[in-house]
Amino acid sequence: MSDVPSSTGSEIDTDEPDGAAGVPDADDAESGSLDLGAGGPDVGEPYPLEVENLRKSFGGITAVDDASFSVERGSLTGLIGPNGAGKSTTFNLITGMLQPDAGSVTFDGEEITGETPHAIANRGLVRTFQIARELQEMTVLENMMLAPKFQRGEALWRSVTPGFRDDVIEQESELLERVWAVLEFFEIDHIAEEYAGNLSGGQRKLLELARALLTDPDMLLLDEPFAGVNPSLERRLLDHIHELREQGYTFLLVEHDMDLIMENCERVIVLHQGQVLTEGSPDEIQANEEVIEAYLGGNV
Amino acid sequence: MSVRDDLAARIPGGDTGLILSILLIVYAAYVLVGVGLGYSLRGQFNTIAVLTFYIAVFAMLALALNLHWGYTGLFNIGIVGFMAIGIYVMAFVSKPLYQPGGAAQVGGLGLPIIVGMIAGTVAAALVGLVVALPALRLRADYLAIVTIAMSEIVRFSFLSGEFEQFELFGTRVGFGGGSGLILNYTDPLTAFFEVFGLGGAYLGLVDAFGALVPNNPKPVVDSLVYGLLLLLFVAAYYWLLKRTGESPFGRVLKAIREDEDVANSLGKDTNRFKTKAFMLGCGLMGLAGVLWFMRSGAVTPNTFRPRITFFVWIALIIGGAGSNTGSVLGGAVFAALLYQGPRYLKNLIDAALPNASAPSGFGPAIAPLVSNVDPTPLLLYTIDSIRQLQLVFMGLVLIWLMHNRPEGMLGHRKETAAGIPLTASQARDKTAETDGGTTGGEADE
Numbered sequence: 028m029s030d031v032p033s034s035t036g037s038e039i040d041t042d043e044p045d046g047a048a049g050v051p052d053a054d055d056a057e058s059g060s061l062d063l064g065a066g067g068p069d070v071g072e073p074y075p076l077e078v079e080n081l082r083k084s085f086g087g088i089t090a091v092d093d094a095s096f097s098v099e100r101g102s103l104t105g106l107i108g109p110n111g112a113g114k115s116t117t118f119n120l121i122t123g124m125l126q127p128d129a130g131s132v133t134f135d136g137e138e139i140t141g142e143t144p145h146a147i148a149n150r151g152l153v154r155t156f157q158i159a160r161e162l163q164e165m166t167v168l169e170n171m172m173l174a175p176k177f178q179r180g181e182a183l184w185r186s187v188t189p190g191f192r193d194d195v196i197e198q199e200s201e202l203l204e205r206v207w208a209v210l211e212f213f214e215i216d217h218i219a220e221e222y223a224g225n226l227s228g229g230q231r232k233l234l235e236l237a238r239a240l241l242t243d244p245d246m247l248l249l250d251e252p253f254a255g256v257n258p259s260l261e262r263r264l265l266d267h268i269h270e271l272r273e274q275g276y277t278f279l280l281v282e283h284d285m286d287l288i289m290e291n292c293e294r295v296i297v298l299h300q301g302q303v304l305t306e307g308s309p310d311e312i313q314a315n316e317e318v319i320e321a322y323l324g325g326n327v
Numbered sequence: 328m329s330v331r332d333d334l335a336a337r338i339p340g341g342d343t344g345l346i347l348s349i350l351l352i353v354y355a356a357y358v359l360v361g362v363g364l365g366y367s368l369r370g371q372f373n374t375i376a377v378l379t380f381y382i383a384v385f386a387m388l389a390l391a392l393n394l395h396w397g398y399t400g401l402f403n404i405g406i407v408g409f410m411a412i413g414i415y416v417m418a419f420v421s422k423p424l425y426q427p428g429g430a431a432q433v434g435g436l437g438l439p440i441i442v443g444m445i446a447g448t449v450a451a452a453l454v455g456l457v458v459a460l461p462a463l464r465l466r467a468d469y470l471a472i473v474t475i476a477m478s479e480i481v482r483f484s485f486l487s488g489e490f491e492q493f494e495l496f497g498t499r500v501g502f503g504g505g506s507g508l509i510l511n512y513t514d515p516l517t518a519f520f521e522v523f524g525l526g527g528a529y530l531g532l533v534d535a536f537g538a539l540v541p542n543n544p545k546p547v548v549d550s551l552v553y554g555l556l557l558l559l560f561v562a563a564y565y566w567l568l569k570r571t572g573e574s575p576f577g578r579v580l581k582a583i584r585e586d587e588d589v590a591n592s593l594g595k596d597t598n599r600f601k602t603k604a605f606m607l608g609c610g611l612m613g614l615a616g617v618l619w620f621m622r623s624g625a626v627t628p629n630t631f632r633p634r635i636t637f638f639v640w641i642a643l644i645i646g647g648a649g650s651n652t653g654s655v656l657g658g659a660v661f662a663a664l665l666y667q668g669p670r671y672l673k674n675l676i677d678a679a680l681p682n683a684s685a686p687s688g689f690g691p692a693i694a695p696l697v698s699n700v701d702p703t704p705l706l707l708y709t710i711d712s713i714r715q716l717q718l719v720f721m722g723l724v725l726i727w728l729m730h731n732r733p734e735g736m737l738g739h740r741k742e743t744a745a746g747i748p749l750t751a752s753q754a755r756d757k758t759a760e761t762d763g764g765t766t767g768g769e770a771d772e
Contacts, residue, residue: 156588
């Protein structure tokens, strides 16, 4: 770890003791620190994400029913709940993929309820998907190059007009260097030219996280990032997440694996039948009778 | 498959070389068959001119469709509608003012032809915008329904009596209705050369050509030169769309094709990108419509039936959706083999067997085969109906392709969506320079 300087200038306090699953192992240090070349996450409100009285029903089923919670900056917060508790719907409501029937979502002090997914992503709130949704017929490098926000060449006229295209090409070279750094950080640089559709499940998850990072987010919503990932890759993914959290990124994590949540998250929010059943530290949650009953299907 | 790839890789000049060699083979085949069957020189030149014309228009249309379908995944089956908009608006703008007693029932605005061409292109793009605004928010198949409906609405609008003629700025203008619209402007080719002050030089060329084709060489030279000009347009389309594809813009289009939700959740305003790409493609289709029909003397709305749309689709599928080079090749192969080929074959056979008369119907054709096992009438009948059988050939080719090579000739060879080559070695060298050569992470796992 000694050769890993924090290059992003993060002002987040990271003097937390090395827990059971704290920081990356020493033999992982080769991957180096991640310099996105874009300044890293912003530092603003202490609670960047606040969800209030969120409600969404599909037909007669109320998937999210008056849910309210907030996520602390620089934390790794877990969102758990039995199947059908409304976790994925909540994610979709936060990121604008679904419109809530009632309630509000606030990000960095500004209300973002009802905004389009791309507008929310451009604010720095970026999600990944439950089933990794890599862009199959694009190479890993193309996938990664897509992500950076507001690229010059995304304007059609600039990409085709002689003279202006030189600026585009110049930025492409800069982006490629950033992309390469991130690929090395995630240790997937050896598959850079591979089509994303040919990757293994775990590699896809890594690619998705890496791609999301290139949008220069402040907060990442990860929807079951460990589903279908083998234990050693899971370890690697977790190490990366912890390292990024130390650099100041905020994470909200949906996960089924209770042990994993309890070992890695500082705070846990429990959803049950669309409502926030309780929230607290892993120890508090583990001791909570209601949570146990919810998971075992008992009547509360 | 690998043999074909090797062959493609070995041709010098890359994509351009590949396109040129295929064109060369096609032309050589046409000329050789013509020579073998004793076609006249004039006939040969005409054949080449017509072939070039169709290769060019189908290549342009396939390129434009490739932007929609191959890159962005937009299912546009209203291509012919945009072509109709292009040529009709061009005619409207460039036809001379109405003269009572002239052959043309209606006049136009009397503006230069180049203005008309730009107007036709822009109009097609704007109609694309109108179609895109509601339809792009829907799922892909709804866009297909909207576009084909649009192309029929366009055709019926130009057929309708309402638009047949009306007064504008005190002069009689209109679209001619079902009886068609006479394109009574100066011949675009002549106008083109006059713009550059080359009218005289061009006539000199025509005279020089008289040595080869003594009798009235002008139409032959005109169509040859026009074919060449169209090939320049193909090059321009190719250049423009290659740049569009090899850019961050093209990368977002590709991402939309793969998974629009992902592009959206990475902060890309996908509706904007789709609208832009759709408009650009529609404008190019409009221009292709102008170039296809502007020297045809007259246009009628019923030319613009959906079958042309599906011809373009076949061309793109043959070439390989997603590849600009493939689109040009698909356009060329479709025009040479499926569109012009059967007609050419029939002309040749007619020329070679001038005395053979085909039976008048299917009954007389099949009867000798049944009664005294004589296949000749059926054969002659088949050759005589080759234009009708053309569609059957196209269907067979499509079925064969879907079974054996659904990605088309070049669809498997992906064109990288970036302004710079995205290869590991290049990027690795760069990072190695900037961070002191620490490229770790490969050894573990």
